[in-house]
Amino acid sequence: MKYLNKIIVGAVAVGAVAVLAVGALAADISGAGATFPFPIYSKWAAAYKAQTGTGLNYQSIGSGGGISQIEAKTVTFGASDMPMTAADLDKNGLTMFPTVVGSEVLVYNLPGIASNTLVLDGPTLANVYLGRITKWNDPAIAKLNPGAKLPNTAIAVVHRSDGSGTTFIFANYLGKVSKEWADKVGAATAVDWPVGIGAKGNEGVAGNVAQTAGAIGYVEYAYAAQNKLPWTKLVNHDGKVVSPTMASFQSAAASADWAHADHFYMILTDQPGANTWPIENPTFILVPKNPPNPAAANEALKFFKWAYANGGKMAEDLDYIPLPQAVVNRIEASWKEIRGVNP
């Protein structure tokens, strides 16, 4: 960790020198972290710059890097797909708030079985990823899909090979629906996978699933939609079969208990609600409570305030889910904690 920090700090120092050299014509907001929300942050940034003249310099170096950089205070805000616990936030003097919600779907490669027809439930999925279920015509899958022509094909489990917030959310979901998964594997940005093949990035998982007959993998919804991969329905917390749609995605964000979420620590997996999609993740922003440069922090918060008010449509166009207004109000109220800002 220390080593990683050093490298990152070094890289940032070089970057900072480069930025200084280019010129201090416009004080751009600087942020770094998660790759998953990068498309929407850049889209917001372009629109925001056109309106206000203030740009955003966001380096999508990964959630781990975002956390290291904000702890080292080399950027104005950090971004992470994996929420930091309240204890960790307090230790580092940070505040945290979500921006948008992403959703994950299971994609598969079974010729002859159309997209959005195959049904899986949590325990079955966990058993597939634990290596307990190895064939597509396993009785557990057949029971969920009466009438479907399931082939006697080996299941090729595909997972991420790089550390990723996507993996954290997926493993967290499996842990909620399977005790064995929680005990044996657990959840983190990288885990000790019992079975399967690893692929780098969402695009790698999508590519491997598309190439390998009998494969199943988890990807952010946008990748499945863009690559036209067939996805499964899932049985949710209420025992209902749901399809991945904008409505079922929004249901999870709306029904979650934000009022009791300390520092907005929220993992939107296996949430209640008849129409709720079970695997979703808010992506988070980290800002120091006592920013070294309050003016810069203020600019950053102004940007996010603008994005909450004006960026919902842009987010939906890119398959992200905007936060419910009630949550946005809470977030903006929470900014009082940060010293010297008034966005």
Place this chain on the structure above:
Amino acid sequence: MVDLALKEDATSKPATSRMPGNLGSDRTFRAISVSSAVAVLVMFTGIMAALIYGAWPAISAFGLSFLWTEIWNPVTQKFGAVAPIYGTLVTSLIAMLIAVPVGIGIAIFLTELCPPSLRRPIGIAVELLAGIPSIIYGIWGLFVLAPFVQQYVMPPVIDAFSNVPVLSDLFAGPPYGIGIFTAGVILAIMVLPFITAVSRDVFLAVPPVLKEAAYGLGATKWEVEYNVVLPYARGGVVGGIMLALGRALGETMAVTFVIGNANRVSTSLFAPGTTISASIANEFTEAVGPLYAPALVFLGLILFFVTVIVLGAAQYMLYRLEKRAGGKS
């Protein structure tokens, strides 16, 4: 060597007394070449020191047991290097098993058997293989080679050996298409040009009079190649193989695409695995926790040693070969 040094001494003195004007440039030249040589040593030790420093938390936490523990669990922060070391060695071994005979075969064909009109096109094609960036091999491997292997290579092989004791373990299913075997094949294609290009050049350097003498004695083409050309060119060929092996051990991008990136040791060559460089490339960006990043740096240090040991062993083998050949003649 000694001879050379003496000569240099003998000539340099009169030169300085006769042409004092050249003394400065000669000194500069000497300084530049010495510092270039020293720079290599400094970099070598510097990299070594940086790796040890970066890996220190993992070294002190796991000690040498890191080398024989098969676990890679970022959740509990327990790490062991068996799976990546195994994958690195086995993929390189498969690559060499395929690339050495094919590469030398191409070189012999190009120098001895090929019609002159084909010589240049084939030679250029082989050299172009060396110029293709490894990521292209990776993409090709994932999108073309892996589906082909999954459909047409793995199933028949798995079926054919399903009742043969050892082989049924070595070639066990399910056929994913990607895995240790596919990675070895990709590596073989990538290192082929090194072996071919170097072998061809040393074959061409064999004095024609030796071959003519052998043909004059009534030797067949095979006898000439096997008894005259190959022994004469042995050193160069082994050098080319070493170059290829060095590349195979460290290759990252193409391997990452097709090896399956699973931190497990499987008896089956068709199962997914990982290599040291693939693990580092995959996991370094998001390695959080006190021991995760140090464990990856530790892996890098091991790769450093694996490369040094393998190449050192090869040098030693070459030395033994030369000595034996020298004793015989």
